Amino acid sequence: MILPNRRAELVVLACLCALFGFMTVTAFGYSLRDALGPGAGFFPFWLGTLGMVLSLALFVQSWRGRAIGEGTQALLPRGEGARRVAALVAGLVVVSLLLQPLGFRLAMLVFTAGLLLALGVRRPVLIAIFALASSFGLFHVFYYWLQVPLPIGVLGI
Amino acid sequence: MLQHLVSGFAAALTPAYLAYALVGCTLGTLIGVLPGLGPAAGTAILIPLTFKLDPTGAIIMLSAIYYGAMYGGTITSVLINVPGEAASVITCIDGHQMARQGRAGTALGIAAIGSFVGGMVATIALVLVAPPLARLALSFGPPEFFALMLFGLCLVSGLAGRSMLAALLMTVLGLLLAMIGIDPVRGAPRFAFDIPDLYDGIGFIAVVMGLFGISEILLAAEAPVGEVVRARLSSLLPSREEWRRSVGAILRGTGIGFALGLIPGIGAIVPTFMAYIAEKRLSKTPERFGKGAIEGVAAPESANNAYANAAMIPFLTLGIPSSPTIAVLMGAFIINGITPGPFLFQERPDLVWTVIASFFIGNVILLALNLPLVGLWAKLLHLPFPYLCAGVLLFCVVGAYSLQQSIFDVWVMIAFGIIGYVFRKLDLPLAPLVLGLILGPAIEKSMRTSLEMSAGDYSIFFTRPLCLGLLIAAAAVLAGAALKLAPSVLREPQL
Numbered sequence: 001m002i003l004p005n006r007r008a009e010l011v012v013l014a015c016l017c018a019l020f021g022f023m024t025v026t027a028f029g030y031s032l033r034d035a036l037g038p039g040a041g042f043f044p045f046w047l048g049t050l051g052m053v054l055s056l057a058l059f060v061q062s063w064r065g066r067a068i069g070e071g072t073q074a075l076l077p078r079g080e081g082a083r084r085v086a087a088l089v090a091g092l093v094v095v096s097l098l099l100q101p102l103g104f105r106l107a108m109l110v111f112t113a114g115l116l117l118a119l120g121v122r123r124p125v126l127i128a129i130f131a132l133a134s135s136f137g138l139f140h141v142f143y144y145w146l147q148v149p150l151p152i153g154v155l156g157i
Numbered sequence: 158m159l160q161h162l163v164s165g166f167a168a169a170l171t172p173a174y175l176a177y178a179l180v181g182c183t184l185g186t187l188i189g190v191l192p193g194l195g196p197a198a199g200t201a202i203l204i205p206l207t208f209k210l211d212p213t214g215a216i217i218m219l220s221a222i223y224y225g226a227m228y229g230g231t232i233t234s235v236l237i238n239v240p241g242e243a244a245s246v247i248t249c250i251d252g253h254q255m256a257r258q259g260r261a262g263t264a265l266g267i268a269a270i271g272s273f274v275g276g277m278v279a280t281i282a283l284v285l286v287a288p289p290l291a292r293l294a295l296s297f298g299p300p301e302f303f304a305l306m307l308f309g310l311c312l313v314s315g316l317a318g319r320s321m322l323a324a325l326l327m328t329v330l331g332l333l334l335a336m337i338g339i340d341p342v343r344g345a346p347r348f349a350f351d352i353p354d355l356y357d358g359i360g361f362i363a364v365v366m367g368l369f370g371i372s373e374i375l376l377a378a379e380a381p382v383g384e385v386v387r388a389r390l391s392s393l394l395p396s397r398e399e400w401r402r403s404v405g406a407i408l409r410g411t412g413i414g415f416a417l418g419l420i421p422g423i424g425a426i427v428p429t430f431m432a433y434i435a436e437k438r439l440s441k442t443p444e445r446f447g448k449g450a451i452e453g454v455a456a457p458e459s460a461n462n463a464y465a466n467a468a469m470i471p472f473l474t475l476g477i478p479s480s481p482t483i484a485v486l487m488g489a490f491i492i493n494g495i496t497p498g499p500f501l502f503q504e505r506p507d508l509v510w511t512v513i514a515s516f517f518i519g520n521v522i523l524l525a526l527n528l529p530l531v532g533l534w535a536k537l538l539h540l541p542f543p544y545l546c547a548g549v550l551l552f553c554v555v556g557a558y559s560l561q562q563s564i565f566d567v568w569v570m571i572a573f574g575i576i577g578y579v580f581r582k583l584d585l586p587l588a589p590l591v592l593g594l595i596l597g598p599a600i601e602k603s604m605r606t607s608l609e610m611s612a613g614d615y616s617i618f619f620t621r622p623l624c625l626g627l628l629i630a631a632a633a634v635l636a637g638a639a640l641k642l643a644p645s646v647l648r649e650p651q652l
């Protein structure tokens with residue numbers, strides 16, 4: 001039986017194998033041994049090698065049709081679920097990009113309002129109240145009470 | 158020891174520490190109740206709230222969040238058949254059936270009482286066991302510590318998930334990610350690629366927020382939450398017959414939870430499954446299980462809290478975290494300049510005994526919070542998903558940023574959120590990755606120090622009896638898992 005996420009499993013295992021390979025090669029560039037014993041590259045070199053062997057073994061196992069787990073869940077969501085997941089990831093990326101130029105309060109205000117809209121909330125007053133309260137409220141708690149220096153943007157907010 | 162404990166109580170009962178424990182228990186229960194936020198991510202996200210506290214206060218609050226979250230998950234298990242955290246999975250079976258039969262109050266009541274008994278008994282045992290174990294651990298050298306940590310990681314790899322190979326792969330990935338940054342022995346940068354943010358390594362807390370917080374929210378966004386049972390919560394106390402059935406279940410669950418909590422790496426789900434299966438096998442009427450048997454709630458809930466408190470023993474005495482949430486606590490200790498392990502009892506007895514005393518107080522607070530306020534917690538389940546999701550993500554972003562006031566940690570969190578989402582979909586277990594990441598620097602340092610002691614001679618690991626015994630045990634765990642000798646109940650479906 002071909003499982004819905006088999007291809008995804010193979011891709012992920014291949015990526016992991018490549019990552020382990022890269023780290024093994026890089027570790028080889030550090031000293032494996034020095035005058036005091038094992039060098040800086042010793043541990044990562046052997047871990048990387050072990051990781052490559054394990055990911056290859058799982059790759060072969062998956063290639064032969066034996067999934068890692070139950071393998072019944074499709075990797076990529078569809079329909080409404082896919083839209084919600086995409087909105088969350090996009091929102092997080094955008095807020096990370098805006099956090100320093102816009103400042104914490106404005107960036108979070110935009111993020112919260114946008115996220116609520118993307119998740120299907122259609123009550124503008126509630127969205128505005130929640131976005132304002134959460135972004136400015138959280139800033140107040142962290143900046144003034146906990147004295148965490150959160151970013152302040154170009155507008156001075 | 159008694160003198161230390163009394164001093165600990167004197168400190169823990171001061172208004173400030175009592176308030177931290179109360180706030181921690183409340184926040185922890187909230188985390189457990191809200192679907193989409195498990196105890197590991199919840200504890201990690203709330204670390205910045207403790208920045209202004211002194212180390213003892215911070216640890217008291219975070220510990221209270223931890224065991225508050227362990228209880229809070231029960232409420233969603235009973236009322237909506239969705240476990241608030243992984244260890245409450247088994248409670249869904251009979252707890253939700255009880256709710257459907259109009260006995261939700263009784264299910265939540267016995268869960269609170271069972272959790273209280275389990276937590277108190279395990280904490281008393283912690284007081285008795287921890288000091289001698291810490292003294293014993295003082296005789297450990299680097300080879301023994303290396304073997305002990307390897308044993309813990311082998312247990313995690315052998316028991317987590319359905320595939321031992323996958324769990325091993327995740328352990329190795331965690332260990333390798335821990336190598337990023339400054340070499341702990343020579344002080345040279347590794348895998349930093351001239352990126353200054355990487356010199357300090359990948360932020361462990363940001364990784365946990367991503368793996369357990371963001372990925373959980375992404376998964377929750379895909380599937381709608383189930384129907385909330387409009388439960389009658391007036392009768393919280395069980396009937397006489399239900400008491401009769403529950404007493405033995407609570408005591409057995411406590412024993413199982415405590416015993417398994419002592420083993421590093423066993424995970425929180427296993428004790429609850431073991432306790433449930435033990436009750437079913439011991440019952441004269443096993444056919445009631447799955448249809449609302451009160452023992453099916455009492456035993457796993459007692460085991461859950463006994464495990465949560467017992468897991469503090471290897472953590473406080475040996476510095477080995479048993480679960481991702483304890484690993485987060487370890488991160489919090491380190492942020493506060495405290496290293497868990499055998500020296501903690503010698504160097505900071507004031508802190509460690511105050512924290513232990515706060516466990517007792519926290520258990521009482523939890524009982525007081527959960528019995529009368531269970532109706533209030535149940536109302537939180539009606540919070541619409543978009544608001545819950547936005548609130549959790551806001552806290553994740555501000556939490557990750559606050560760690561080092563660095564946007565880099567936010568990117569790390571997002572990246573590991575997506576990685577965690579993919580890994581969960583593929584049944585690649587996350588607990589071994591997290592434990593590998595937190596133990597990586599210590600395991601490397603102890604191994605290299607051992608080899609320096611022996612001038613590169615590997616026989617140092619095989620000529621010291623305790624070290625050899627632990628290595629044999631580690632090999633036996635892996636061999637047993639490979640040969641499928643471990644009972645299927647010991648394999649965690651997903652962490």
